Amino acid sequence: MQPTLVAVAHGSRDPRALPAVLTLLDRIRELRPRLDVRLGHIEPNRPLLGETLRGATGAAVLVPLLLGRGHHVKRGLPAAAARAAHLDTRVAAPLGPHPLLVEALYERLLEAGRAPGAGTAVVLAAAGSRDPDSAADTRRTAALLSERLGGAAVVPAYASSSAAAPTVPDAVRALTARGHHRIAVASYFTAPGRFATQCAAAAPGPAAAPLGDHPALARLVLQRYDEALARQALALTRELTPLPPAAPLKLATA
Numbered sequence: 333m334q335p336t337l338v339a340v341a342h343g344s345r346d347p348r349a350l351p352a353v354l355t356l357l358d359r360i361r362e363l364r365p366r367l368d369v370r371l372g373h374i375e376p377n378r379p380l381l382g383e384t385l386r387g388a389t390g391a392a393v394l395v396p397l398l399l400g401r402g403h404h405v406k407r408g409l410p411a412a413a414a415r416a417a418h419l420d421t422r423v424a425a426p427l428g429p430h431p432l433l434v435e436a437l438y439e440r441l442l443e444a445g446r447a448p449g450a451g452t453a454v455v456l457a458a459a460g461s462r463d464p465d466s467a468a469d470t471r472r473t474a475a476l477l478s479e480r481l482g483g484a485a486v487v488p489a490y491a492s493s494s495a496a497a498p499t500v501p502d503a504v505r506a507l508t509a510r511g512h513h514r515i516a517v518a519s520y521f522t523a524p525g526r527f528a529t530q531c532a533a534a535a536p537g538p539a540a541a542p543l544g545d546h547p548a549l550a551r552l553v554l555q556r557y558d559e560a561l562a563r564q565a566l567a568l569t570r571e572l573t574p575l576p577p578a579a580p581l582k583l584a585t586a
Contacts, residue, residue, distance in 0.1 A: 335391035335420070336368040337557050338384055340409060342398065343373035344525035350377055352523040352544045353397065359550035374404055381409075385416040392421050393560045395553050397522045399428040400469030402461040424560035427522070429472040432552040433543070437473075437518050438480045440540035446516035453485040453512035454478075455503045457531035458520040460490030467496055470520065477518065485512060491527035500534040508536075516540065522549070 337360070341353045353371065361369050370388065372381030385392065394409050405426050413421035427433060437456075446452065456474045461467065470488045478486040489503035490496040498506065500517065507515050517535035521528040521542040532539035543549050 333390060334367055335393050335422070335561065336370055336388050337553075338370050338372050338381070338388065338392050338394045339553060340381055340394050340396045340398070340404075341371060341373050341377070341523065342404070342525075343375045343377040344523065345376060346523075346525045346529070348524040352542070355545040356397075356522075356550060356553075359545050359547060360553055363550055363554060374408065381412050382415070385412065385419060385421070388416075388419055390420065392416075392419050393424055393557050394421065395424040395556050395560070396426050397553070398426045399433070399458065399473070399520060399522065400426055400461070400467075401465040402426075402463045406463070406465075422560045422564055424556040426469070427549070427552055427556065428520075429469050429476060430552055430555075431476065432548040432555070433473060434476045434480050436543045436546040436548040437477055437520065437540070439546065439548075440543065441481075441516055441518055441538070444516065444538040444540040446514075446538040446540070451512060451514050452481065453487070453507045453515045454481065455500055455507070455515065455517045455531075455535070456486055456488045456520050457500050457517050457528075457534075458488060458490055458496075459527050460492040460495035462495050473520065485510075486518075489531075491531050500531045504534060504536055519543070 339357055357369055357371055370384050372379055372384035396405050398405055409423045413423055458470045474486045474488040487503045489498050489500045493499045504515055516537050517531055517539040519528050519540050519542045524542055528542050
């Protein structure tokens with residue numbers, strides 16, 4: 333039996349969020365039909381992660397549907413895994429940064445009507461976090477998206493001014509001051525929610541949809557699952573590999 337894949341969504345009170353995540357999980361199941369794929373939320377939607385883990389048996393890999401390193405990935409999910417003492421649990425890496433995410437962002441921008449071209453600028457709108465690693469991950473994604481857009485200006489910005497800077501409106505104003513008049517907002521969110529809606533409302537031009545059930549996202553979830561299992565197998569191999577015999581000591585002679 334393969335370990336259960338537990339997709340961990342943040343959750344949102346937006347009624348569109350849960351259907352978007354469920355559709356993504358359906359895509360994952362289509363790619364790997366024999367894999368047990370379950371959903372757990374951090375908050376506020378059901379099932380909550382703890383409920384999902386209590387209902388699982390054997391082994392599980394928690395794959396965060398989160399886009400960078402932050403509190404939930406570093407502390408929240410490992411703590412949840414530790415509480416599920418009946419399971420052999422691993423926590424996978426967050427989804428970002430990764431070229432598959434960039435491809436999904438690029439195609440969402442095309443769907444919104446913003447094709448790359450001269451003078452195009454993009455605000456990469458993310459939730460924001462006080463964790464510096466999370467901000468570094470978002471900046472890396474912005475750099476990769478800029479490359480995918482042929483060198484267009486891509487500025488990372490955030491929905492929460494208390495967590496990170498600049499905000500999306502501030503980033504739009506800064507790009508406008510630099511002479512950019514074709515500015516789109518790329519939604520760096522896995523599902524609709526309050527922050528995604530707030531960022532889209534600040535767009536002076538096209539605002540791309542959240543990543544949602546994009547096929548590249550489904551492939552990336554499975555890749556993170558496989559990577560977590562590969563790390564586990566490598567660690568086990570190292571534990572079982574005997575150390576080479578020590579070289580015989582040579583006694584000094586007078």
